[in-house]
Amino acid sequence: MAQTPSRLDILSQEPYNAETVLAEHTGVITPTSAFYKRNHFPIPHLDPSTWMLTVDGEVEHSLALSYDEILSLPRRTLSATLECAGNARVSFDPPAQGEPWKYGAVSTAEWTGTPLAGVLSAAGLRDGVWEIIFEGADRGAVADRDGPIAFERSLPLERALHPDTLLVYAMNGERLSPEHGAPIRLIVPGWYGMASVKWLAHIRASSEAFRGFFQWDRYMMVDPADESRREPLAMIRVRSIFTEPVDGSSLSRGRHHLRGLAWSGSAPVERVDISTDAGESWLPAYFTSRAQPYAWRHWEYSWEPDTTGPYTLQSRATDVHGDTQPVQANWNRLGYANNAIVAVDVTVV
Amino acid sequence: MAQTPSRLDILSQEPYNAETVLAEHTGVITPTSAFYKRNHFPIPHLDPSTWMLTVDGEVEHSLALSYDEILSLPRRTLSATLECAGNARVSFDPPAQGEPWKYGAVSTAEWTGTPLAGVLSAAGLRDGVWEIIFEGADRGAVADRDGPIAFERSLPLERALHPDTLLVYAMNGERLSPEHGAPIRLIVPGWYGMASVKWLAHIRASSEAFRGFFQWDRYMMVDPADESRREPLAMIRVRSIFTEPVDGSSLSRGRHHLRGLAWSGSAPVERVDISTDAGESWLPAYFTSRAQPYAWRHWEYSWEPDTTGPYTLQSRATDVHGDTQPVQANWNRLGYANNAIVAVDVTVV
Structure with missing residues (x-):
């Protein structure tokens, strides 16, 4: 039982990474203050009154959507468990690279937003679009790449168009907080957490496979017997x-x-x-x-x-x-x- | 959208009665701070370490259960909308007696507890039990009755034994708060809120129909054409x-x-x-x-x-x-x- 609902098991302060103490929560919903947090870079604090979401690339009409415009779009609410792809990493023997998550990099919330498909439809996808690329407002330095980069991920077109893939503004019935991606984040239900890009700034339709750092150098299952065999992470495993x-x-x-x-x-x-x-x-x-x-x-x-x-x-x-x-x-x-x-x-x- | 998630529309301070501002919440779950509150008496503040739940009456074995004993029993989590039976009372014309609720005496939460049926089974119901009576720790004066009385309600046996009728200790993934009935409250999903007795103190098995104030003088649909025709409130109407x-x-x-x-x-x-x-x-x-x-x-x-x-x-x-x-x-x-x-x-x- 939650004596102290906001207690988290902290792995690192900068970037801030912290696990949920699963044994303390008896509900399906994880209280927002106790939801696990996985960041790559410092948390951006964006002002919803000036923030805009750009939608461009291989589209008929580039869009610049305000927060209020997104709120006025058709709405959808669903519950989804998010799990970090590195959850239980500490149990690998021999040890694997990366944050030493135990079992608490997983939580469940109710999410409310608008289906991404409606926004993509309003922009008008051109023939040949293969992936949709999502850029967050969080930036920083990473190994093996020059200069600061943004957190960017792509989704295959069919998953981007799935009616449960949402641009989310509320979590557990309350306005999304900066820690969880305010003003708008992506939620890709059923996928490991890296797909649910926080602090969304830019959506781009592309006719090519995206090769960004967090798509290609990370969140990739590399076959230990043959490192050229790589499978991108997607659905959360049972x-x-x-x-x-x-x-x-x-x-x-x-x-x-x-x-x-x-x-x-x-x-x-x-x-x-x-x-x-x-x-x-x-x-x-x-x-x-x-x-x-x-x-x-x-x-x-x-x-x-x-x-x-x-x-x-x-x-x-x-x-x-x-x-x-x-x-x-x-x-x-x-x-x-x-x-x-x-x-x-x-x-x- | 919830700019101020704890904002409630207050009807009275003593007892504390307040509506949810429904338009401010986009989720299925109502945040606990924004959940409507309907009290008959001052809110009791009970210490879970000394509180005991008595189960007696027409049972084979009277029980006195501690909070920790209830936590160790089989668990169940479900979402349920609670609505005050007097919700939308303000729209009756001519006006009706009672608190002038508009439309916000209704909210939804996720509840976790143990099925009441297991506790009744451990006590052993005797033949002829007709109703189960629930007494809260809240007390006060009411019209037409002498002295302070407790809030007491009964349930027909079949509803008390329903696997979704719960002794609840958590709400929206967090320990139940005093405002919502801590340490333990009853939740009767589907029924108007008066059935979900807060601050539970005493459960009694009875072979007779209960005639307490909140069962017989209140929460009763009285036929205006013939006041002798009375129907107790139960299921929430569509x-x-x-x-x-x-x-x-x-x-x-x-x-x-x-x-x-x-x-x-x-x-x-x-x-x-x-x-x-x-x-x-x-x-x-x-x-x-x-x-x-x-x-x-x-x-x-x-x-x-x-x-x-x-x-x-x-x-x-x-x-x-x-x-x-x-x-x-x-x-x-x-x-x-x-x-x-x-x-x-x-x-x-």
Whole structure:
């Protein structure tokens, strides 16, 4: 339970990176003050009364939209879990490059905005458009590139036109805060967080594949056996975690409710199985919140250990596509998309 | 949009009664600080470390549950709209008795708690139990009764045993606040707010129909033609309202997105129809948030008026049971359950 709802587990101050303390939150919605934060550069503070969103490139009509114009467009509200592609990086062995996220670089919020497709339609996409490129107002220096650069990402056209891809101005029923991308951010439900560009400044339609730093040098799964084989990160992989008990804890004998969360970007989670014998046998947990297209679910498992001693607890989620979690992490140099089954060791006394 | 998310429209300070300013919130979830508040008595401030919930009456085993014991029980999270039974009372003509609520005594939150049924099962209900009675820790004087009384309500057994009837400790992902019933409140999804007893102190199983003040003298639909005919309030009636534009506003010519909310306690809202000609003709709005069992939905309607001049805008919701809103309010002396169609007058200039 949230004694101090704004408590975060801070990785770095500049740029500001901080995890959600998942065990402290019992709801589907993560309170905004407790939502994880992942930044590449200092947070821009933009004035919505002067800010404009430029839409140009391979379009019939370039647009410059004000904040109020975006508010007047058709509206859509949905809940979505955002997860940093580097979540659980600390569990790779050998260690991978990058911020040492444990398991808390993931949170869920309700987002309200306007479908991007309407804005692209108003601009009029030309034949041959292949990708839509999104530039944030955040800038800074990166390895191997000259001078400060902006955070830029692209989406394939079909994902940009998906009705759930939104230009967002509200989070959990309140106006978006600067920390989460005000005045307007992109939300790409089901995708790892890097796709949901914050502090949007510029949208560009392009007939070519984008090769920006955060598209090509980062957020890329590099095959350790052949570094020329690279797959860009997109959908959040299926995963489950324990929120209770925590690793290393002692439990009394008697009945316990093991608890946790499960999610998958491409499809709702259909089942979570629990092992209390280090993976020998598995039994299904039950869900304590509803299935939604893009949001995690809480699960619970009633357990009464037979004897005192050490136990290894594991959870394994499966989504409606049949995708499930691997036993071994899929090691990659940049440490992305580690959705391996987690072991929680406890002692019953 | 929420410029000041905690702004409420205050009806009275003691007891504290305040409406949500619905037009300021774009999400499904109402931020906790902006959630409407309806109290009968001063707000109790209870210490969860010493508070106990008593369960007794016609049970096999009386229980005294601590806050931590309730947290350890099976968990459930759901979103539900709560509406005061007196919402829209101010629109009755002739005026009805009671707090003059406009349309903002309604809000939506995500609630987390444990199903009441599990606690009743642990206590062991005896044969012949007819109702479960809930007593809050809030007390005060009321008309026509001696001395201070507690806020007490009962539920029919089948509703008390419904798996979505919860003993709640978290709201919108955060620990429940004293203003909303901490440490533990009842939530009866789909029912008018009076059923969701705050500051729970005592649960009693009874083999008789409860006749307490807030069960029998209030929250009762009294037939104006025959005052002996009385129907207790239960499920929230189907209703829709406009959030944009506000009554009396001037609109420019051109395209506008009319917007609002729609809800029904007994079944999800299936359609909302809009009239821009004072009820002569109706066309469907579209929904901009998902259907959920107990939560309201946002709707939107794209409108381009033909000519300048005055227009009367109306919305009419229909739920999946086919229940819809009446043209004329169903007048009753205590002013409850006014779900009549609302007219919003605007001028196109």
